[in-house]
Structure formats: structure tokens, C-alpha cells
């Protein structure tokens with residue numbers, strides 16, 4: 009549609025331009041003829057319409073021309089010269105009517121000759137319009153034809169005004185002159201005159217070419233007679249262009265020439281051959297528009313180099329090319345559009361894929377972390393979580409560079425270039441400064457809950473002073489509800505589970521001790537914890553204005569029975585360690601300094617234990633401090649252990665941060681073996697009961713014997729062992745050993761030391777808060793236990809299937825305080841404690857003097873004692889004693905066979921067990937003391953030299969004051985050094 013419109017537009021343009029050229033051609037011809045006839049016209053050889061008309065306006069040329077053809081036709085011609093002569097004086101142009109006279113005379117003469125005329129107004133400048141010159145040109149060319157005819161016929165014949173096809177259009181316009189001339193139908197015109205004419209002889213005035221053109225023109229006029237009206241109509245309504253018309257006319261001319269002028273045929277052909285017309289006649293239809301112009305461009309035709317045609321051809325070609333280009337571009341555009349659509353679709357799909365991949369990635373990361381933790385559990389590794397507290401100094405730079413979701417932590421040494429100063433650590437999880445207490449608890453919850461399934465769990469917070477340990481374990485001070493720590497949340501959770509499990513059994517078996525009610529809610533325990541918090545030593549240092557000056561241990565014992573009747577016993581230690589500190593930084597003095605030294609010493613012992621565990625040493629120095637002894641079950645008893653390593657983000661503490669992270673890294677390599685459930689089958693329970701009673705009987709017997717022997721013979725101290733001596737003897741032995749400067753003071757000595765300095769520093773007192781007498785008592789005496797068992801068994805029968813018939817929680821708050829007020833609600837006792845970190849052999853309490861109230865924990869210790877006895881060869885024996893021992897041995901074997909775990913946990917005090925420092929310790933004494941010195945800021949000597957900084961590392965006396973040289977744990981075997989990363 010568009011194409012056809014464009015094509016018709018182009019066709020119109022071609023037609024108009026052809027017409028214009030045609031008119032110009034005729035005008036030039038007229039001008040040329042007039043010039044030849046009357047002399048120079050004063051215009052160019054190819055005048056414009058305006059020029060042409062203006063030169064004819066005065067009618068002088070026209071009158072002269074007609075007078076030349078028919079002399080005397082216009083008798084009175086107003087000449088320019090005469091006019092000039094008559095009006096030169098005034099120098100004014102002649103009036104218009106003078107010119108009009110000339111024109112009118114000329115037009116009258118033309119009309120008399122029956123030639124096409126025009127109107128005088130056509131010569132007026134003002135009325136000049138496009139095409140008005142055509143009538144004038146027609147008139148002049150008719151005059152020319154008449155002149156030529158007159159010359160040819162020499163007055164012999166009758167002139168018929170020629171009307172060439174080229175003037176048909178102008179002639180078709182209604183005009184007075186044409187009406188006159190063409191009053192008769194054009195069909196009335198005949199060629200009779202031409203048929204009568206004689207061909208001019210060669211060599212006459214006319215050239216051959218002119219002659220041929222004349223003949224052709226005549227033929228065309230003649231042929232017009234034969235032309236179809238329709239053909240002419242087609243030409244007028246532009247469905248037939250001039251070229252086709254001319255072609256048709258020429259072909260009829262050619263026929264006519266052949267028939268009428270056979271002698272001209274060859275000449276005609278020769279003419280066509282030499283002229284461009286030949287080309288035009290033989291041109292292909294595509295050249296038709298071009299031909300139209302060429303026809304009109306007579307000058308070009310004559311010269312033989314028509315530039316217009318070439319130009320048009322080029323333009324046509326360009327046009328075709330452009331059309332091609334357009335169609336190609338359109339196609340390309342469509343292709344691009346399609347491509348764009350498909351690309352957008354692809355992009356959408358890719359974005360979707362990527363988002364689902366990202367979701368998948370996060371899922372996989374979480375899954376991997378869980379699996380990693382599972383593997384760690386299976387291997388029995390201590391879990392290590394790292395927590396970075398928020399920075400208190402916004403203006404200083406943080407050393408924390410990156411905290412990964414996968415438990416990776418990158419810190420940056422502020423004094424080194426970025427690349428070299430970067431240190432990467434890997435933990436089970438890292439909590440950033442924005443992590444909330446709930447976030448931390450959520451990660452810890454599964455571990456805490458496993459205590460309800462019979463696993464021992466220990467969670468301890470470690471780190472530099474002021475790094476947020478207490479915040480994690482207890483929350484902000486003052487017992488605020490908001491941001492409560494793990495201690496509170498864990499308790500709440502445990503009680504919640506306990507409640508759910510006991511509700512699950514409508515007639516559930518409750519523990520027989522009704523007094524348990526006092527700790528059935530978190531509030532009860534919180535009460536206890538508040539007591540503990542009150543008793544905890546807290547003071548201000550340069551680093552932390554509420555610095556804990558003692559370790560805090562909250563132990564929750566859980567007792568329960570599963571559906572098979574097996575007893576589950578587990579405990580949860582929640583430990584908030586006192587912070588390691590560089591005394592030069594904390595700027596403590598006096599008592600605070602001593603506290604700091606004790607804190608560092610006990611942490612050092614913890615480091616020793618961790619190192620020994622990491623190196624899988626055969627001997628683990630648990631007994632080197634009260635702290636490690638307390639945590640023995642958790643650190644080596646196949647318990648689930650979690651450590652929170654706390655770091656401060658400030659640049660000032662970079663050294664401490666690195667050392668804490670290194671220590672934590674080492675802790676994470678410790679393999680404790682897969683955790684085990686503390687389950688005792690019914691059979692074992694019965695056997696234990698038996699052992700209990702036998703043991704008691706044996707103890708009574710031996711005590712009596714010992715007294716008798718003491719009375720008879722003086723003590724032989726060298727042969728006494730700590731397992732068999734009586735209290736009095738032991739006292740003596742201790743005194744003796746103290747005099748000798750032994751490194752392992754026996755129990756009573758330590759107890760005495762406690763009374764002297766214990767309440768002041770470090771772990772001073774171990775207050776065991778017994779939640780319920782009724783809970784504890786059955787665990788002690790055999791009579792009570794039997795009673796308990798009977799009750800339990802009876803209840804067990806009545807409730808055939810319950811996963812947990814009930815859970816019972818007893819609590820040992822091992823906070824250390826100076827003056828513990830006796831609470832009427834709770835009974836408590838001082839445990840075997842120590843004021844320093846020397847070993848406490850709590851398991852060596854004399855069997856015949858059991859404390860009236862003893863906790864579940866003590867119960868365990870008693871059990872160990874009995875096993876200890878079983879595995880140790882008795883010094884004295886009589887018939888009865890050996891009999892009892894025999895049966896005990898048998899029972900012990902039974903127990904040992906079914907309860908290997910207890911055996912593994914058992915610390916057998918062999919002859920060398922009382923030593924503080926065993927020879928197996930991998931770190932040299934001197935190195936340890938140097939490390940400790942760097943931490944405590946004091947010279948160490950004697951037995952203190954055997955201690956190692958918990959932070960371990962290289963000797964640092966040379967740079968003890970450099971905070972960047974905080975101690976690092978001692979190197980561990982390459983096999984354990986490898987940072988574990990989750991798959």
C-alpha cells in the first residue's frame with residue numbers, strides 16, 4: 009500500500025517534470041526560431057518563461073516576425089527606436105497602449121492566418137502564471153510551421169495549421185484562438201496537402217535531418233488521424249505517458265513512411281540509428297520514465313550525453329537499493345524484536361534460576377552447618393562458638409573484618425598491611441555484634457535440651473576481660489528481664505520441657521520428694537542465682553567496670569527414668585569464667601591483682617587440659633585446678649561441650665583477641681569422643697545398691713580396724729596411701745610432708761589453706777545449694793535409696809509406657825563468695841575447695857563419715873569412690889574384710905562389664921595421682937612459668953612455675969608489656985592444627 013502510494017507519487021513527479029521539460033523544449037524552439045527570423049531577442053538561448061514573455065511583451069518582435077513571413081501584414085508597428093526618438097527627451101517609457109497596439113495587430117494577423125492565438129493579457133507581467141507562456145509558444149510554433157509550410161509550398165497549396173501531439177495538451181485548453189483554429193474537428197485534418205507536396209531535393213536549404221524531422225512531424229500529424237481516441241484519452245488522464253504515445257505515433261509514422269515514402273525509409277532508419285531516439289524506441293519498459301525526460305531534453309539529445317537519464321537511473325537504483333535496505337532493516341528489526349523477547353524471557357528464567365539457586369545455596373549452607381555440627385558431635389569435638397560484642401568506641405577501628413555464615417571469622421592486624429595482617433579462624437558459629445541473646449540461645453538450645461536426654465553438657469564462656477562472657481551467660485547485671493543470658497533461658501527451657509513431659513503422663517510418676525516443688529519454676533532457680541550473683545566477687549577495673557573476679561558455675565542435675573526403667577542422670581554446667589587479663593592493662597593492684605593472678609592461673613590450667621586433650625596425651629591434668637576438676641566430666645567424659653569464645657572488636661585488644669581466637673581454635677580440635685547417655689539399667693542400679701551397702705559395711709569395719717591399729721602401733725607414714733589412711737593419720741602425714749616441702753599437699757592441708765585464704769580469691773567456696781533434701785537423700789544412703797527404688801518400681805508398673813516419667817532438677821551453684829548467708833530454704837555445705845588452683849581430691853573423703861546432706865554430684869563422687877576402692881588393693885585384710893572385698897570385686901566386675909563409661913570417667917588415684925605436676929606434661933616448667941608471668945605480671949616460683957598460661961604460647965618476658973604479644977596456646981600437633989572447615 010505504502011509502496012504503491014510512493015510509486016504513484018514518483019510517477020506524478022516524473023510526469024510533471026516531463027511536462028515542464030517539454031514546455032521548456034518548445035519555448036526554446038520558439039525562441040530559437042524567432043531569433044533566426046528577426047535577430048537577437050536579448051535573452052539567453054534557453055530563456056525562462058518570464059524572460060521569453062517579457063521580450064515579446066511590446067509585440068515588436070511578433071509583428072516583425074509575421075511581417076517577415078507575410079510582409080505588410082502589420083502595417084503600423086510601434087518601433088522601440090521611433091519611440092525612443094519621440095520620447096527620449098522625457099526619457100519615459102512608452103505608454104502600455106502603444107504595446108497593446110502591436111500585440112493586437114499581431115493577434116489579428118495570426119487569426120487571419122487561422123493560426124492558434126493567445127490573448128494579449130497573456131503577455132501582461134501581472135497575469136503571468138505557470139503555463140500561460142504555453143499559448144504564446146504554441147502560437148509562435150504554429151507561425152513557424154506556417155512559415156515553413158509557406159517556404160516549402162511557395163504559395164502553392166493550402167496551409168493547414170499543424171497541431172503536433174506535443175501541443176495537444178495546450179491546444180485542448182479552451183482558448184479563443186484555438187477555438188477558432190480548431191473549430192473543425194481535428195479529424196477534418198487530412199494529409200492531402202502533404203500527399204501533394206514534392207520532396208525537396210538534396211542540397212536545398214533544408215538539411216536532411218531537418219527534413220526528416222519535418223516529415224516525421226507531418227507523419228505524426230497524419231498518424232494522429234489514425235490514433236485511437238482512447239489512446240489520447242489515456243494520455244490525458246495520465247494512464248499513458250508521453251513516451252508510449254510517441255512510440256505508438258512513431259510506429260504508425262514508420263508504417264506510413266514505408267508505404268507512402270519508401271525512399272525515405274532508409275534515411276529514416278539511418279536517422280534513428282544516429283540519434284538517441286533509436287535507443288528510446290528500443291528501450292525496455294523500465295526506461296520509460298527516463299525516456300520522457302530525454303525526449304524533452306533536446307539539447308542533451310542532440311549532444312548525445314543525457315545526464316538527466318544517468319542521474320535518474322542512479323536515483324532509481326538508489327531508490328531500489330533503499331527499498332531493499334528498508335525491507336531488510338524491517339526484517340532485521342523484526343528479528344531483533346523477536347530476539348529481544350526471547351532474551352528477556354531467558355533473562356527472566358535465569359533470574360528465577362539464580363534466585364532459586366541462591367535459596368538453595370542458603371539451604372545447603374544451613375544443612376552443611378548442621379551436618380558439620382553432627383560430624384563434630386560424632387567425633388566428640390568440643391563445639392566452639394565465637395561471639396564479638398559491640399564496640400564501645402565508635403571512633404576507633406574494629407579488627408573484625410568479616411564474619412561468615414559458615415562460622416568463619418577474619419580479623420585484621422591494624423599494624424600490618426591488609427594482606428599480611430589478615431587472620432582467618434573457623435568455628436562452629438560466629439555471632440556478630442548485632443546478635444541477640446535469643447540468637448545465641450537458639451543455637452545453644454539443642455545442646456542444652458540434650459541434658460534432658462541424659463547427656464552431660466558443659467557450656468563455658470571464655471575470653472578476655474570485658475569481652476562479654478557474663479553478658480552471654482547471665483545477661484546484663486541487675487537481673488533485667490530483657491537480654492537475659494543462657495543461664496536463665498536454659499533453665500526456663502529445661503523446666504518447660506520437664507513440665508511438658510510430666511504433663512504428658514497424667515498419672516505420671518513424680519519423684520517421691522515433694523520438696524522438689526521449691527525449684528519447679530525458673531523463678532525458684534533465679535532466686536538461687538541471685539544469691540549466687542550476690543556472692544560473686546565483682547569489682548571495677550580499667551577495662552570493665554563490673555568485672556567478674558571469680559568463675560561462676562551453675563550446675564543443673566537432671567534425674568529421670570525412661571520407659572524401660574533405666575535411670576538417666578545428666579548435668580548441665582553453665583560456666584561463666586572470669587576473664588583473662590593483662591594486669592598491666594586492667595591496672596589492678598592489691599587484692600584485685602592477686603585475683604587476676606589466680607584467675608589467670610586457673611585459666612592457664614584450663615589451657616593445659618585443653619592442650620593435653622588436643623594432643624591426645626595419656627595424662628590430662630584435670631587436677632591442677634578446681635576449675636578443671638569441676639569440668640572434668642564435661643571436658644573428658646564424653647559429654648557435649650560448647651565453648652563461647654568472646655572477643656572485643658577494638659583495635660587496642662587485638663593481641664588478646666588473637667590469643668583468644670587461637671585458644672578457641674585449639675579447643676575446637678579437641679576430640680572427646682562421641683557423647684554418651686548416662687543411663688543406668690535396673691540391674692546396674694541394683695548392683696550399685698549392693699555395692700553401696702557393702703561399701704558402707706567395709707568402711708565401718710576398716711575404720712574400726714584402723715583405730716585399733718593406731719592405738720597399737722605408731723603410724724608408718726611411708727606406706728600409707730591416701731585411699732586407706734584415716735583422718736588423723738592423714739593429718740600427720742600431711743604435716744610431715746609439708747615440712748618436707750612436698751609439692752602435693754594432701755587434702756587436709758588444702759582444706760586448712762582454704763580456711764585461711766580461700767574466701768578471698770578465685771574459687772573460694774563451693775556452695776552447693778541443695779534444692780531438695782528429698783531429692784538428694786535417696787541418692788545417698790542405701791536405706792533411702794532402697795526406699796526410693798521401691799517407690800519408683802511401684803510407680804513404674806502403674807505407668808507402663810512413658811518416655812519420661814519425670815524429670816528432676818537439682819542445682820549446684822558453684823559461685824564463689826565470701827559470706828554466704830544461710831538460707832532457710834536451702835541447705836548447703838562447703839565442698840572441698842581450694843583457694844589456689846592446686847588439686848582438690850574431693851573423692852577422697854573418708855567413707856565412714858559421709859556428710860548428712862549430699863548432692864547428686866556428691867553421689868557420683870561416692871560412686872567413684874566405691875569403684876576406686878574396688879580397683880585398689882587393700883592394705884589390710886582379715887577374713888571378713890576379704891570376703892566382702894571378694895563379693896565387691898565380683899559385683900564390680902559385673903558393673904564394669906556393663907558400664908564401661910563409668911570406668912573411663914573414673915580417675916583412679918594411683919600412687920602418683922596426688923601429684924600436682926606429672927612428668928608427662930608436654931610443656932616445660934620454665935616455659936609455663938614464663939607464660940604465667942606474662943599474664944599475671946608477677947614473678948612465679950616453686951610449684952607455680954609448673955603452671956601454664958591458658959593462653960599458652962611462646963615465652964614473652966622480653967615483651968610482656970606489649971599488648972600485641974598476648975600469649976597464645978602452645979603449638980599442637982600438625983594433625984590437630986588443621987583448621988576444620990565444614991564440607
Ligand SMILES: Nc1ncnc2c1ncn2[C@@H]1O[C@H](COP(=O)(O)OP(=O)(O)OP(=O)(O)O)[C@@H](O)[C@H]1O
Nearest residue numbers: 397398473474475476477478479552555556586587
Ligand atoms: N553482646 C553484647 N551486647 C551488648 N553489650 C554487651 C555485649 N557483650 C558485652 N556487653 C557489655 O560489655 C560489658 C562487659 O561485658 P561483661 O561484663 O559480660 O564482660 P566479661 O567478659 O564478663 O568481663 P569479665 O571477665 O571482666 O567479667 C558489659 O557492660 C556488657 O553489658
